[in-house]
Amino acid sequence: MSDNRCRAIDDDNLSTPTIQRRTMFTGIIEATGEIVSIEDTDDGRRIRVSAPFSDELEHGQSVAISGACLTVEAFDAESFELFCSEETLERTSLSTASVGDRVNLERALPADGRFDGHFVQGHVDGVAEVTEIERLGDDWTFGFSLPAELERYVVEKGSIAIDGISLTVADLRGDDFTVAIIPATYELTTLSEKSIGDSVNVEVDVVAKYVESFTEGYR
Numbered sequence: 001m002s003d004n005r006c007r008a009i010d011d012d013n014l015s016t017p018t019i020q021r022r023t024m025f026t027g028i029i030e031a032t033g034e035i036v037s038i039e040d041t042d043d044g045r046r047i048r049v050s051a052p053f054s055d056e057l058e059h060g061q062s063v064a065i066s067g068a069c070l071t072v073e074a075f076d077a078e079s080f081e082l083f084c085s086e087e088t089l090e091r092t093s094l095s096t097a098s099v100g101d102r103v104n105l106e107r108a109l110p111a112d113g114r115f116d117g118h119f120v121q122g123h124v125d126g127v128a129e130v131t132e133i134e135r136l137g138d139d140w141t142f143g144f145s146l147p148a149e150l151e152r153y154v155v156e157k158g159s160i161a162i163d164g165i166s167l168t169v170a171d172l173r174g175d176d177f178t179v180a181i182i183p184a185t186y187e188l189t190t191l192s193e194k195s196i197g198d199s200v201n202v203e204v205d206v207v208a209k210y211v212e213s214f215t216e217g218y219r
Contacts (some may be wrong), residue, residue, distance in 0.1 A: 025064045025120040027159075027166020029104045029189050036079055039097055043089055045084045047097065054080050062108040063124070066190070067164030067201040068121025069090045069108075092124045093199040102190050104164045118159040118166050124201040126150055128162075130194050131176050140181040141170070142191065144200060148175070153204035161203040165189050172214075 033051040040046075051057075055077045056070065070082040090094040097103075100162060108122075111156070112219065125147075132143025154160060156172045160179070167179040183214055186192050194200070 005186045024109050025069070025106050025122050025164070026109055026165060027106070027120040027161050029106055029117055029165055031104050031105050032188070032190055033079075033105050033126070035097055035099055035101045038097065042084055045094070046078050046081060047090055047094070048081045048215060049103060049105070050079045052103075053107070057107075063151070064104075064108075064122045064164045065105045065122070066093065067161055067203055068094060068123065068124050091126065092201050093127050096199060102193060104189050106164055112183055118161075120161045120164070120166060120203060120204055121206055122164075123154075123203060125204050126202050127199050128202045129200045130179065130196050130200060131195060131196065140186050140191075141178050142181055142194070143150050143176055143178045144202070145174075145176050146174075147202070150202065150204055151175070153208040155208075156207070159205045161201075163190060163200045164203075176183065 031052050033049040035047055036047040036050050037219045038045060047065075056074050056079050057063070057072050057208065059072060059074070061072045063072060063080070065082065065210075067082075068088060070084065070088070072080050073083055074081040084092075085096050126149065128144045128147060131145050132141065134141045142162075144179065151174070153170060154177060155173060158169050160167055160169055160177075165185065167181075167185075169177050170180050171178045172200055181191060
């Protein structure tokens with residue numbers, strides 16, 4: 001999970017109250033950024049990320065950082081700052097992130113925005129590892145481990161978000177799965193920098209969770 005409710009921020013400098021709001025992403029990565037500083041505190045971790053759209057951000061805005069929905073607390077023309085709670089660090093790969101690491105970036109979908117991926121909440125369900133990387137002509141096949149607690153939510157040809165990227169499960173093999181990566185996805189995201197054994201954030205399709213909840217009493 002991330003700062004799972006894209007938490008509201010109390011700030012005496014805001015002229016109007018900040019309300020807690022639900023956000024949604026599509027898994028279509030806007031850009032990659034670089035972690036330029038990390039500060040560990042008693043209750044979490046504060047990170048600053050460079051971004052090409054940093055000067056367009058607003059205080060309290062939601063941004064998915066490699067799939068984890070976090071809240072902009074400060075920004076300037078070149079970078080912005082976010083806070084990761086202990087829960088975020090326990091459930092995502094941001095706990096092992098280092099200065100210089102590149103991350104996938106996506107701002108929350110506006111009400112009138114074009115929807116091109118799948119419903120992504122930015123609530124990371126777990127961390128997996130890269131198990132396979134194979135180039136097939138211009139395309140790539142990536143394999144990932146599948147945490148046991150997430151297996152029931154993943155189906156062949158279903159949607160899944162890896163580090164915030166909307167992908168389709170190509171082959172499901174019990175405790176791991178593969179996805180096909182087209183050149184644009186490979187080049188425009190951090191997948192091009194991944195190696196076998198690297199950690200990635202996984203968010204399963206929320207529709208599967210709702211179906212499980214709705215049918216709970218019938219099983």
